[in-house]
Structures are given as C-alpha cells and as structure tokens.
Amino acid sequence: MTSLRFHIRFPENKIKEPIIYQIGHEYKVVTNVRRADVRETTGWMDLELTGETEEIERAIDGIRTKGCVVDPIELNVVE
Amino acid sequence: MSKMKALVCRECGKEYPPKAIHVCEMCFGPLEVKYNYDEIKSTISRKKIEQGPNSMWRYIDLLPVESTAIIGPHAGLTPLVRAKNLGAHLGIDELYIKNDTVNHPTLSFKDRVVSVALTRARELGFETVACASTGNLANSVAAHAAAAGMKCYVFIPADLEAAKVLGNLIYKPNVVEVEGNYDDVNRLCSEIAGEHGWAFVNINIRPYYAEGSKTLAFETVEQLGWRTPDQAVIPMASGSLLTKIWKGLHEMQALGLVDQVRTKINGAQAEGCSPIATAFKAGRDFFKPVKPKTIAKSLAIGNPADGYYALKATAESKGAMDAVTDEEVVEGIKLLAQTEGIFAETAGGVTIGVLCKLVKQGLIKKNDVTVAYITGNGLKTQEAVVDAVGRPFRIQPSLVNFQKTFKMGKNGGGES
Numbered sequence: 001m002t003s004l005r006f007h008i009r010f011p012e013n014k015i016k017e018p019i020i021y022q023i024g025h026e027y028k029v030v031t032n033v034r035r036a037d038v039r040e041t042t043g044w045m046d047l048e049l050t051g052e053t054e055e056i057e058r059a060i061d062g063i064r065t066k067g068c069v070v071d072p073i074e075l076n077v078v079e
Numbered sequence: 080m081s082k083m084k085a086l087v088c089r090e091c092g093k094e095y096p097p098k099a100i101h102v103c104e105m106c107f108g109p110l111e112v113k114y115n116y117d118e119i120k121s122t123i124s125r126k127k128i129e130q131g132p133n134s135m136w137r138y139i140d141l142l143p144v145e146s147t148a149i150i151g152p153h154a155g156l157t158p159l160v161r162a163k164n165l166g167a168h169l170g171i172d173e174l175y176i177k178n179d180t181v182n183h184p185t186l187s188f189k190d191r192v193v194s195v196a197l198t199r200a201r202e203l204g205f206e207t208v209a210c211a212s213t214g215n216l217a218n219s220v221a222a223h224a225a226a227a228g229m230k231c232y233v234f235i236p237a238d239l240e241a242a243k244v245l246g247n248l249i250y251k252p253n254v255v256e257v258e259g260n261y262d263d264v265n266r267l268c269s270e271i272a273g274e275h276g277w278a279f280v281n282i283n284i285r286p287y288y289a290e291g292s293k294t295l296a297f298e299t300v301e302q303l304g305w306r307t308p309d310q311a312v313i314p315m316a317s318g319s320l321l322t323k324i325w326k327g328l329h330e331m332q333a334l335g336l337v338d339q340v341r342t343k344i345n346g347a348q349a350e351g352c353s354p355i356a357t358a359f360k361a362g363r364d365f366f367k368p369v370k371p372k373t374i375a376k377s378l379a380i381g382n383p384a385d386g387y388y389a390l391k392a393t394a395e396s397k398g399a400m401d402a403v404t405d406e407e408v409v410e411g412i413k414l415l416a417q418t419e420g421i422f423a424e425t426a427g428g429v430t431i432g433v434l435c436k437l438v439k440q441g442l443i444k445k446n447d448v449t450v451a452y453i454t455g456n457g458l459k460t461q462e463a464v465v466d467a468v469g470r471p472f473r474i475q476p477s478l479v480n481f482q483k484t485f486k487m488g489k490n491g492g493g494e495s
Binding site: 009 | 090101102105106107108189210211212213214215216234236261262264265266268269270272273279281282285316317365367368377380381382383384
C-alpha cells in the first residue's frame with residue numbers, strides 16, 4: 001500500500017459536484033482530505049490517496065477526467 | 080541548546096524535529112525552520128558579523144546548519160552597487176542594485192540556497208543530492224555537488240535547449256532528461272523525492288534551502304550601514320525569495336540588529352507568467368495557476384509554492400506588485416547594462432522593468448532608499464537580447480576607414 005499526497009483544484013463548474021466521494025467509490029483508494037478552501041467560484045483541497053500505486057494513478061486520471069487539475073502537494077518543483 | 084528549535088508548519092503551527100521533511104503530517108502545509116531567537120540574541124552582534132567570513136556565511140547564526148563544514152563557503156556577500164546613473168535616469172536619489180550576477184560559483188542567487196541545502200543535507204547524512212530544474216538551480220546543485228564530492232541527479236525536461244544542458248553536464252552529474260511536458264517532470268520529481276532517500280534540495284530539503292535567501296536581506300542591511308531600505312524590488316518565481324527577504328529583515332529587527340523595519344516589499348513578475356502579481360492587483364488572497372509563456376524562464380513557475388505567502392508579505396509591508404511584457408524585460412536588461420554596466424539575465428530585466436513602473440506610478444518616491452535585487456547573470460540568457468543589441472561596426476583594416484566610420488579628423492575627436 002502506498003500513500004501519495006496531491007493538491008486538487010476545482011473549476012467553478014465543478015464546485016458543487018461530490019468528486020472525492022465518487023472517486024472513493026469508483027477506485028480502490030482511500031481518500032483523506034487534510035486541508036481545503038472551497039469558495040463560490042473556485043476551490044482547492046490537499047488530498048491523500050492510499051492504495052496500490054497503479055490504482056492511485058488510475059484515480060488521479062479519474063479526477064482529471066472529471067475536470068479537476070491535479071498537482072503534487074509541493075506544487076511546482078521544477079525551478 | 081541548538082539554534083534550530085524545530086520545523087514548524089506555516090499553516091497549523093505543529094512542530095517537528097529538524098530532519099528532511101517538508102510537509103506537515105497533519106494538514107499538509109509547508110514547513111519552515113523555527114529558531115531559538117533568545118539564544119541567538121545572546122551571542123549575535125553587528126561586530127561579530129562584521130568580523131565573520133567574506134561570504135554569506137558570516138550570518139551562520141541565522142542559517143539552519145549545525146556544523147561549520149560548509150559546502151559553498153564563498154557564496155554571497157555580493158556587491159551592493161550604488162546605482163547613481165540608473166537612479167538619476169529614474170529620478171531616485173538613493174538607488175542600489177544587489178548584484179547577484181557575480182555570485183559564486185554559478186553566477187546566480189541560487190548559490191546561496193544551494194549552499195545551505197547541501198550543507199544541511201550532508202549533516203543529515205545524505206550522500207546523493209538532486210533537483211528538478213531548467214536552469215540556474217541545476218547549475219548550482221551540480222557545481223556544489225561536484226566540489227563536495229556528492230552524487231548528483233539533475234532532472235530536466237527532454238526538450239531543454241542544448242546550451243542549458245551543457246551548463247549542467249560540465250560538472251558531470253547524472254542528468255536525466257524526462258520525456259513529457261513540464262507537469263510530467265514536476266510530478267515525477269515529487270514522486271521520486273517521496274520514494275528515494277535522496278536530498279531533493281527544493282523538495283524534502285526545502286525548509287533549509289529556502290532559508291539561504293534570507294542572506295540577501297542580511298547583506299543589504301549590513302551594506303547599507305545597518306539600515307533597512309525603504310523599498311525593495313524583488314523578482315518572483317515561486318515567491319520564496321520575497322518571503323525570505325521579508326523574514327530576514329524581521330529577524331534582524333527581532334535580534335536588535337536594526338530598528339523598526341519599514342521596508343515596502345515589491346514583487347516583480349513577467350506578464351507571461353504572473354499568477355502572484357495578477358492576484359495582488361485583483362485584490363485576491365489566492366492566485367490562479369497559469370501556463371508560463373515568457374522569455375523570463377527563470378521566473379516561469381505557473382503554480383508557485385509560496386505564492387500565497389508572497390501575497391501576504393507584500394500586503395503586510397504595504398508594498399506592491401506588478402508585471403512587465405517581454406519587450407519591457409529586454410528594455411530593462413539594456414537599461415541596467417547601459418547605465419550601470421551590469422548584464423543581468425531576464426529575471427533582472429523583470430526587476431528593472433517593474434522598478435521603472437513603480438517609480439512612474441509614484442509608488443517609489445524620489446527620497447526612498449531603494450534596493451533592486453538582480454538575481455542572475457546575463458551571460459546565461461543571451462538569446463533573449465541577441466536581436467536587441469545592434470551590430471558591431473565593420474571596417475576595413477585601415478586608419479582612414481576607421482576615422483571615416485566614426486567621422487573623426489586626423490587628430491581624433493568627433494563621434495559616430
């Protein structure tokens with residue numbers, strides 16, 4: 001089992017959707033929100049996903065497919 | 080008692096031992112170094128600093144290392160140049176350029192942060208260091224690792240320009256070209272940092288690495304005769320440099336080395352990658368990530384890790400932020416070169432361009448003691464100005480031809 005940490009951003013039209021709930025049902029991963037800021041027009045959350053590495057990768061692709069942007073928890077590290 | 084008290088979460092305040100960790104286990108917020116200021120205060124003084132080495136390591140009491148076996152002992156203490164010509168051009172009485180174009184050994188401010196990062200990494204027992212970079216950071220990590228005899232991995236996008244790859248290969252690190260775009264390189268490096276026991280200078284060593292930027296504030300204050308400037312103009316990529324200069328100034332105040340800090344901190348970005356400056360101008364306390372498109376590649380971080388904290392520091396200081404076009408970047412580079420004889424890389428053009436704007440807007444005034452931070456050498460980004468500097472005069476090898484070209488008489492005189 002692996003735990004990886006991500007920073008997820010939601011566009012305005014996805015704010016109301018229960019995306020993290022859906023991801024927990026569609027993939028064999030445990031979702032654990034540690035910090036978040038969701039407003040009327042924008043939102044982000046710091047999320048931990050635990051599971052097999054390949055399943056986490058699939059879950060990340062799933063979050064992207066739903067219209068969110070997924071970054072490492074460190075944001076940009078290429079300087 | 081160690082001068083380093085702990086690593087502390089910038090969000091929830093939870094403390095951790097000062098090891099190679101960078102994210103709070105509770106809230107995933109970033110960690111930074113917390114010091115025992117009472118203990119430092121009992122030993123530090125202006126005199127002690129002035130008698131220290133001729134490098135940024137004269138401020139070792141305020142840097143997160145425990146030993147004196149320094150990697151990069153010559154970094155920092157770069158000139159603070161009184162820019163009379165540029166000041167006169169802009170109408171500022173007391174303008175200074177903090178000139179990190181001549182930082183040792185790789186001609187950018189990154190030598191400061193990397194020197195701290197590698198010194199701390201070796202203290203923590205690491206033998207391998209790594210970074211993800213498209214330029215200055217890779218140069219500096221590779222050079223310092225070579226000098227320290229440490230193993231080094233540098234991750235770069237596969238489509239990076241040949242000249243920049245060469246600048247790393249000369250030090251013989253393991254240069255890894257990652258196929259894919261910037262985001263792919265970014266994600267991979269984060270994952271490698273999590274999986275391998277390496278010191279990734281700007282990932283798991285970041286709390287220590289970032290502290291090296293404070294030395295720009297310390298040196299400025301000392302070189303100004305133990306005064307803080309009224310205005311500082313600072314280029315922003317991740318936003319870390321700006322926040323650490325702000326932190327450094329306040330540390331000096333807390334330790335009684337300077338009086339009340341009244342410095343206005345001003346952030347500079349290129350319009351093609353200005354998430355922080357755009358948020359500031361819109362009055363937002365959060366930024367929207369962007370896809371960078373600018374010649375100022377050393378500032379091209381579209382999703383900056385310290386963007387939020389840079390916004391906060393600038394607001395606290397009552398400073399400002401602005402952005403300039405690529406054309407203004409080139410004009411800024413030329414203006415600095417032609418008035419002060421300093422050839423800056425594109426980030427320097429951003430700083431000078433924004434300095435000009437802030438003066439024009441009346442935000443920096445004639446009597447303000449102003450410091451502009453120039454963070455890298457122009458020889459590294461010559462492609463940015465190659466079409467903007469004109470051509471040499473071409474003449475036949477004869478005295479007559481030379482004098483004719485420059486409209487000179489036989490005994491000299493005259494101008495072209």
